Every structure is written in C-alpha cells, then in structure tokens.
Amino acid sequence: DADVTQTPRNRITKTGKRIMLECSQTKGHDRMYWYRQDPGLGLRLIYYSFDVKDINKGEISDGYSVSRQAQAKFSLSLESAIPNQTALYFCATSDLRRGRTSTGELFFGEGSRLTVL
Amino acid sequence: GENVEQHPSTLSVQEGDSAVIKCTYSDSASNYFPWYKQELGKRPQLIIDIRSNVGEKKDQRIAVTLNKTAKHFSLHITETQPEDSAVYFCAASIGGTYKYIFGTGTRLKVLA
Numbered sequence: 494d495a496d497v498t499q500t501p502r503n504r505i506t507k508t509g510k511r512i513m514l515e516c517s518q519t520k521g522h523d524r525m526y527w528y529r530q531d532p533g534l535g536l537r538l539i540y541y542s543f544d545v546k547d548i549n550k551g552e553i554s555d556g557y558s559v560s561r562q563a564q565a566k567f568s569l570s571l572e573s574a575i576p577n578q579t580a581l582y583f584c585a586t587s588d589l590r591r592g593r594t595s596t597g598e599l600f601f602g603e604g605s606r607l608t609v610l
Numbered sequence: 611g612e613n614v615e616q617h618p619s620t621l622s623v624q625e626g627d628s629a630v631i632k633c634t635y636s637d638s639a640s641n642y643f644p645w646y647k648q649e650l651g652k653r654p655q656l657i658i659d660i661r662s663n664v665g666e667k668k669d670q671r672i673a674v675t676l677n678k679t680a681k682h683f684s685l686h687i688t689e690t691q692p693e694d695s696a697v698y699f700c701a702a703s704i705g706g707t708y709k710y711i712f713g714t715g716t717r718l719k720v721l722a
Binding site: 524528533534535536537538541543551552583587597598599601602603604 | 611616619642644646652653654655656659699701703708709710711712713714715
C-alpha cells in the first residue's frame with residue numbers, strides 16, 4: 494500500500510544538537526506538511542510545501558527549517574534543539590489533482606517522537 | 611490570526627449513547643472542515659469532512675453539521691461503541707487554501 498514513512502520513529506537528543514526528521518511518501522502526492530503535536534495543543538503546522546520548489550512557513554516555524562529534496566521527500570531540521578521542542582512530529586501529504594477538485598484529505602505518517610534533554 | 615476552538619476537551623459517554631463535539635472557527639473565508647480521529651499511539655485519520663456549500667453530511671453513525679453564519683461546526687456520533695474511544699480533532703481551512711488549523715482535540719471515552 495502507498496504510504497507516508499517517517500524516520501526516526503523515536504529519538505532522544507541533547508540541547509544544542511542538530512536533528513533531522515525525514516519523511517518519504519509513495520502516494521504520489523504533491524503537497525507535504527510537517528505538524529507538531531503537543532498534549533492539549535492539538536496539531537500545529539510548522540512548514541508546508543505544495544511543490545518541490547515551494548516552501549512555506551506555518552504557524553510555528555521558528556527554530557525549524559525544511560528541505561523538499563524531491564516530490565516524495567520532505568525533511569524537517571532542528572538546527573539547535575531545545576527542550577520545548579520535545580513533541581510528537583507528524584508528516585502529512587495530500588493530493589493536488591490538477592484540473593480536478595482535490596479531496597483535501599491529509600494522510601499522516603506514523604509520527605516521530607522527539608525528546609530533547 | 612486564524613483560530614479554531616474545540617470543546618469539550620474530554621467527553622465520557624455510556625456505550626450506545628450519543629456524543630457531540632463542537633468547534634468554532636474565526637476565518638469567515640474557511641470553506642473546508644475535516645474531522646480526524648486518532649486512536650492511542652496511532653496516526654490521525656480522516657473520518658468525515660464537510661465543505662461550506664453543505665449544511666450537513668452523514669456517514670453511517672457519524673455526522674457533521676455546519677453553521678456558516680455562526681462559524682461553528684459539530685461532530686455527532688450516535689450509538690457509540692468502545693472502538694469510538696479516541697481523540698478527535700476538528701480543523702478548518704485557512705481561507706480557500708489547503709492549509710488547515712486544527713482544534714486542540716477532544717478525548718472521547720466510551721464506557722462499556
């Protein structure tokens with residue numbers, strides 16, 4: 494089955510370290526997103542990309558950067574991790590159907606749990 | 611900025627009863643309102659959605675209603691079952707875009 498795959502699934506790191514979370518998808522979708530989930534705060538958008546050459550900031554982009562290496566790959570980086578970036582991170586994709594109405598549905602990866610000590 | 615408020619944060623119901631979760635949004639240009647279900651330890655998955663040109667949509671035991679004037683929408687689950695226990699998130703599109711603002715989630719517990 495076509496899927497959205499995140500690596501690593503779990504990571505513990507120390508303050509100040511650089512961390513990269515990777516996302517790859519076999520769904521053939523153009524749009525890719527990075528969300529952060531914290532208890533009681535829901536899902537907050539960090540960055541999104543509607544095309545390989547299109548990168549946009551979301552609600553909480555400070556302290557994060559992204560790279561869209563290919564249509565199927567979208568990486569999230571924390572240049573210098575801090576404890577309040579401890580969270581569950583989700584990559585998601587959605588389908589852009591040129592000339593047709595997109596469903597708008599987000600397909601999430603399994604999540605990457607990051608702990609910054 | 612755009613905002614989506616979701617209530618209640620937790621909800622317990624007896625098996626077989628109905629559950630209602632409510633959300634309000636701030637962006638009058640929002641035109642797409644999905645609901646996601648996240649089971650414990652799993653990824654969120656879409657369960658139902660509604661577009662702004664429709665007032666109500668049903669899919670078996672779940673339904674969503676939309677009141678554009680009041681800028682609120684609700685999820686209704688009838689005849690709840692233990693497998694309905696999960697966290698439910700509402701979301702609203704930012705204007706007519708494919709960016710979404712999520713609510714803070716409702717933890718639903720269905721008591722057997």
